[in-house]
Amino acid sequence: MDLIEFTDKGLCCKAGNFYIDPWKPVDNAVITHAHSDHAYAGSKAYLCHRLCKPLLQLRLGDNNYQTVEWEETIFMNGVKISLHPAGHIIGSSQVRVEYNGEVWVVSGDYKTEDDGLSEKFEPVKCHTFITESTFGLPIYNWKPQQEIFQDMKDWVCLNKEAGKTSVFIAYSLGKAQRLLQCLPEAGLPIFVHGAIWNVHEAITRSGFSLPDVQRVTYDTPKENYIGNIIIAPPGAEASPWIKRFTPYATGICSGWMQVRGNVRRRNADAGFALSDHADWKGLLATIKATGAEKVFVTHGFQAVLARYLTETGIEAAEVKTEFGNEEEENSTAVAEENQ
């Protein structure tokens, strides 16, 4: 019997009586991070990183949460568990599970570049590695964060010159905070959508410091926006909400923007391929660094990555999960963020 099994409720460790990121209610859930496709409501007890808890509270309400620090060891039914930085968003973790000398690691979502916000990703040695593959194609290789940040600042300047407001489209949890690493350097006021404001509040309440932003409210005078910076979640792009910024230009921040067609399909004025997931090289380097003998590839281009790994001599198989359902990506984001 495998230490971690793929069941219809999620990744299950029978020996430890817990699930990792289950998509149906269970007794014990270990949560990698607070994005909605990884953190579902209804479980009796949750285990997560200290920085993840306020975000889970924001999304799932009050529950029985237990928090740990990175690399802190706890046991469940004699199975050893520890969380390790995944570098994806604030409080995101990989889960290391050890039992009878066998080590499995579940990556959750991860990125290998240090974004200066989420703790820097570290590969964890293991026998079996369960990896995501959102951008598991060789066309996805990211430019360094600093270069993309520079492109963004340049774009803001261009818009300002043309008398336009710069509207960045970014996920409210993760990407929006990451943008705040660079946008304040443009020296302009930054306004955020209510959904982003809520996340911002939750994070700062937990003692984490983020640059100042203002909330877009019903009675903010429209002149305040002109030439300045707005951050809004996906879904706001096509809603009447965005009209108040006219004249404006939209710039979508997502790894999918690596392909020109996606920028045009979303009818955006600019696309910034800034991703919170590992790129192709990041995935391969990580898999190698774990030293895993066996790799399970989940959500994303699992078939492609599994085949490539197999051809390069690493035993790999694809696994279907409910994570990062590509086809739902946009619609769920809209439903969630517009609340």
Next chain:
Amino acid sequence: MRLFAELVSTLGTSTKTNEKLQALSNYFATASEKDKVWVIAIFSGRRPKRVVNSTQLWTWCNELAQLPGWLFEESYHVVGDLAETIALLLPEAVNADASFPLHHYLETMTGIEKEDEIVRKTFILESWNSMTQTERFVFNKLITGNFRIGVSQKTMVNALAKSIQLDASVIAHRISGNWDPATTSFAELLSEHVVTTDYSKPYPFYLAYALEDDTQTLGDPDQWQAEWKWDGIRGQIIKRNDELFVWSRGEELMTDKFPEYHSLKNHLPNGLVLDGEIIPSENGRPLPFSLLQTRIGRKNVTKKQLLETPITFFAYDLLEYEGNDAREKILSERRLMLEKIVAEVNHPALLLSPVISFSNWEELAELRKQSREMGSEGIMLKRKDSIYQVGRKRGDWWKWKIDPLVIDAVMIYAQKGHGRRSRLYPDYTFAVRDGENLVSFAKAYSGLTDKEFAQVDHFVKRNSLEKFGPVRTVKPELVFEIAFEGIAASNRHKSGVALRFPRINRWRKDKPVAEINTLEDLKKMLEIYGK
């Protein structure tokens, strides 16, 4: 190359014509003379010939990127564009910021056309190695010769007009015809002198918009000339300096493709330009467009083809007479001269496109119903006192097309899109009933609203029966009305028919699959309209 690559990125992401115009005129204000000539060439469809093919490009890319072929294909499938896929897969260049100006690459390309593969490969690899990712993308686009980025020749001409203060219609004329960007300077290209020395130069075509309002809004029917609208290739026949030239509307010189016209050289007077339709006909009656298609794209025409598909020219306008530009004369005058010339020349390949006589709009509406029987796709309305304008203009000329033929069919396959639609399923295949079976007969792409399209896409993703690469077979449940312009017999399709311009007319949510049209219905249509 950097400047041009920036221009292409701006043009590619901007959604407003005004922004595109601005980007282009900025480019014309800053770029070097030589590069400007090439940009005019590129945006008016005058690219250098392909020096390497797609297979060579991706093979060399894979050698550099060290990827298995299947992985390249997977990537291509997601990106949907070969030039872009390669740009994304190539390892980072050593000298990423050392590119040459645009004209260097284009002129080298023209120069190595006949060289050995190794020379051409070296050129490509060295070029890649001095470029940024965006430059590589644009370069690959130029190489693969597939350069559609939403900029029309009209936009380019308008931008040029803005930056050199010359009338757009004058520019359109000067940059038309036969010129080589490698040897023509910017000043020469736009000078008046060239127009008078290049004997092959056609005039820019005057194009009509579709008539959307009622004919009554056009006023007095006496002011209008009506003609049949033909479904051939719009063209100009030019006779100057004892030479004959045939141009298509796409500004392609097609003189050699149609031997039927060659003896016109001995009959037409010099200094003559005719506007009309290149179309196969028998006894003055047009043959279907599908027959014309068998002639286009062929280098050598066989005797059999000449017999089966005799190409004629239905002349409907006169643009130059005795060496003088006649475009400022009014239509009724041009028409009189045209009729006289066609009668005098009396050549089997040169026919006069007839004028339809009518006394009121109701009568013309009745006559329009005979369009299909006439082998035409509707009626052209031209104001009798109109001059011959440049490009597509409203007001004086209108096309008044007949309603398309329609058939109700069920969707059976959906195919992934390319480029901006690479994560969606926008290509559908439709079937009609044949007893208990479904027979596919048409593929169609557009015609749905964004909202409907999203619903269909949703359905496809949840009702797939099988997957074959990019194609999914879907549960035959959604019924659509398919519109098309013509129907012809075909032994290449299972259904035995080929449709012209099939597209989705509307979604028949009201109609169950059991009530869609049958193969028998299609065959009946073929009998009526397919001749």
